[in-house]
Amino acid sequence: MVEQSKGKKNFDLALLGWVLGKARPYKALFIWTLFIAIILAPISTIRPYLIKEMVDGYIMVNDLNGLQKMVFIYIGFVLANAILRYFFIYSAALLGQSVIKDLRIQVYKKITGYKLRFFDQTPIGTATTRTINDIEAINLVFEQGVLTILADILAVFAVLGIMLYTSWRLTIICLLTLPFLIIASYIFKEKVKASFQAVRNEISKMNAFLQERISGMRIVQIFNAEKQEMDKFKNINRNYTQANLNAILYYAIFFPVVEFISALALALMIWLGAEAYLVDKVSFGALVAFPIYLNLLFRPVRLLADKFNSLQMGLVAADRVKTVLDANEHIKNYGTKEVEKLAGDIKFENVNFAYDEENFVLNDISFTIKEGETLAIVGSTGSGKSSIINVLNRFYEFQSGEITIGGVDIRKYELLSLRRRISIVLQDVFLFNGNVTDNITLRNDEISLEKVKEAAKTIGADTFIDNMPEGYDQKIMERGNNLSVGQRQLISFVRALVYDPDILILDEATSSIDTETEAIIQYAIEKLIQKRTSIIIAHRLTTIRHADKIMVLDKGNIVEFGTHEELLNKEEGRYRELYDMQFVEQV
Numbered sequence: 001m002v003e004q005s006k007g008k009k010n011f012d013l014a015l016l017g018w019v020l021g022k023a024r025p026y027k028a029l030f031i032w033t034l035f036i037a038i039i040l041a042p043i044s045t046i047r048p049y050l051i052k053e054m055v056d057g058y059i060m061v062n063d064l065n066g067l068q069k070m071v072f073i074y075i076g077f078v079l080a081n082a083i084l085r086y087f088f089i090y091s092a093a094l095l096g097q098s099v100i101k102d103l104r105i106q107v108y109k110k111i112t113g114y115k116l117r118f119f120d121q122t123p124i125g126t127a128t129t130r131t132i133n134d135i136e137a138i139n140l141v142f143e144q145g146v147l148t149i150l151a152d153i154l155a156v157f158a159v160l161g162i163m164l165y166t167s168w169r170l171t172i173i174c175l176l177t178l179p180f181l182i183i184a185s186y187i188f189k190e191k192v193k194a195s196f197q198a199v200r201n202e203i204s205k206m207n208a209f210l211q212e213r214i215s216g217m218r219i220v221q222i223f224n225a226e227k228q229e230m231d232k233f234k235n236i237n238r239n240y241t242q243a244n245l246n247a248i249l250y251y252a253i254f255f256p257v258v259e260f261i262s263a264l265a266l267a268l269m270i271w272l273g274a275e276a277y278l279v280d281k282v283s284f285g286a287l288v289a290f291p292i293y294l295n296l297l298f299r300p301v302r303l304l305a306d307k308f309n310s311l312q313m314g315l316v317a318a319d320r321v322k323t324v325l326d327a328n329e330h331i332k333n334y335g336t337k338e339v340e341k342l343a344g345d346i347k348f349e350n351v352n353f354a355y356d357e358e359n360f361v362l363n364d365i366s367f368t369i370k371e372g373e374t375l376a377i378v379g380s381t382g383s384g385k386s387s388i389i390n391v392l393n394r395f396y397e398f399q400s401g402e403i404t405i406g407g408v409d410i411r412k413y414e415l416l417s418l419r420r421r422i423s424i425v426l427q428d429v430f431l432f433n434g435n436v437t438d439n440i441t442l443r444n445d446e447i448s449l450e451k452v453k454e455a456a457k458t459i460g461a462d463t464f465i466d467n468m469p470e471g472y473d474q475k476i477m478e479r480g481n482n483l484s485v486g487q488r489q490l491i492s493f494v495r496a497l498v499y500d501p502d503i504l505i506l507d508e509a510t511s512s513i514d515t516e517t518e519a520i521i522q523y524a525i526e527k528l529i530q531k532r533t534s535i536i537i538a539h540r541l542t543t544i545r546h547a548d549k550i551m552v553l554d555k556g557n558i559v560e561f562g563t564h565e566e567l568l569n570k571e572e573g574r575y576r577e578l579y580d581m582q583f584v585e586q587v
Contacts (some may be wrong), residue, residue, distance in 0.1 A: 055285030096142030137317035145311035344406020351401035376544035423501035427508035431480030
């Protein structure tokens with residue numbers, strides 16, 4: 001994902017249209033909020049006019065009965081304004097929250113469909129920022145942006161209209177300082193926009209840093225890197241704080257300037273207005289009402305700059321979110337063949353694969369696994385063992401060649417249908433925050449507790465699960481930190497088996513466990529591979545002795561292929577070399 005350090009210089013109407021288009025499912029709510037904004041404009045500006053009428057038409061002529069009626073009318077308009085403003089604020093917020101609720105689901109769904117290369121290249125904290133912080137910022141477009149700006153603009157025009165109707169002389173006096181306010185607001189808007197963009201970038205960097213360091217805290221402490229990491233965090237935190245202080249600085253300058261301009265306008269209005277009153281060109285009621293008009297006029301103009309910045313920041317965040325939704329980072333699921341069972345041979349033909357499109361890690365790979373057979377893949381680190389698994393499951397797209405299962409190109413299978421029939425046990429087990437059952441079923445309601453217990457019993461994991469205080473309801477901490485490596489591996493093994501896969505893949509599944517646990521899993525492996533096509537990647541050659549075929553990889557090339565006995569009989573062979581390193585030298 002490309003980090004956008006700079007926002008768009010000009011206001012992006014197309015992007016605003018995209019955001020507003022997300023409110024289409026809530027069109028009725030949008031229209032209702034817009035209607036309230038239109039009604040609010042005259043109601044909120046009629047009050048000073050009523051005050052002018054009370055002064056000129058009733059107070060100046062001592063009509064107390066008429067004044068009493070006018071007071072009740074005034075109170076009615078005040079209550080109507082308060083009620084309508086409540087509904088406007090609530091409706092705008094409800095509209096914004098509804099839109100960002102839908103956007104969160106869309107972004108999360110999009111990210112879960114991304115190919116693994118995206119996660120290889122993008123810090124998790126950055127993706128988290130897009131899903132939470134940036135989407136939350138889009139709410140500003142609705143809550144403090146389009147609708148409130150429209151309401152303020154309508155209010156400004158309504159105030160100007162009623163001011164001109166009340167007294168064009170006082171209106172012109174009040175407008176003398178308005179150009180200065182507009183210039184100050186424009187400068188403020190541009191400065192704050194740049195500072196807010198910096199704030200968004202810095203919070204993204206902080207989220208990425210914290211997520212990575214907290215997840216890897218064990219490594220930080222093992223290598224006594226606390227001071228170095230703290231220094232890095234202090235620098236990131238300093239930059240984030242400075243970005244916020246820059247924004248605060250512009251606010252600290254702008255609002256006193258606006259107050260000065262407003263006070264100057266009021267002083268001019270009183271001075272020149274008093275002269276006009278003395279020569280009977282302005283009524284006393286107008287002179288009383290115009291300070292209120294002045295506040296109603298200057299307040300929206302003053303806030304428009306801030307609200308426009310909020311709108312701009314919402315659009316900056318929207319641009320980031322739109323980039324996520326528009327990104328072509330997912331595996332293309334153009335297959336249509338859905339199957340209940342993946343039957344037939346697995347065949348690789350002249351497969352070439354590179355993670356970065358340039359440096360190939362698999363070179364012209366060709367081999368066949370008969371249905372029901374077990375293939376073991378061995379080789380040094382970086383030889384391409386896991387890459388074969390990645391392309392078989394379509395976690396990554398290979399550049400050339402063909403991979404078939406049962407004579408059908410894997411790209412012709414519907415992606416979920418393909419992956420549903422393949423189970424993988426990885427070396428690095430990831431367990432989620434939840435109980436044992438949830439981590440095995442991944443909250444799949446189609447998998448019953450009885451099926452979970454049956455799978456656990458098959459591999460011998462039921463003993464340690466039953467011995468837990470709460471059994472299958474035992475709480476597991478994030479990443480399974482309250483379990484041993486062997487226990488986590490056993491749970492992942494049950495997770496793979498409970499789906500009753502047609503193809504079972506073990507990717508270094510026994511490399512991190514103790515000998516006793518390995519013996520338990522080895523028994524289960526030997527029992528399970530009799531019923532399904534299996535691929536075993538292992539450093540420990542004890543786990544692959546009974547494989548039907550063994551493939552030896554070196555730098556992305558197949559250097560040997562055969563049975564255990566065939567490869568062991570090659571005195572100069574790579575497999576024989578690996579075997580001697582593990583067993584002969586131990587004697």
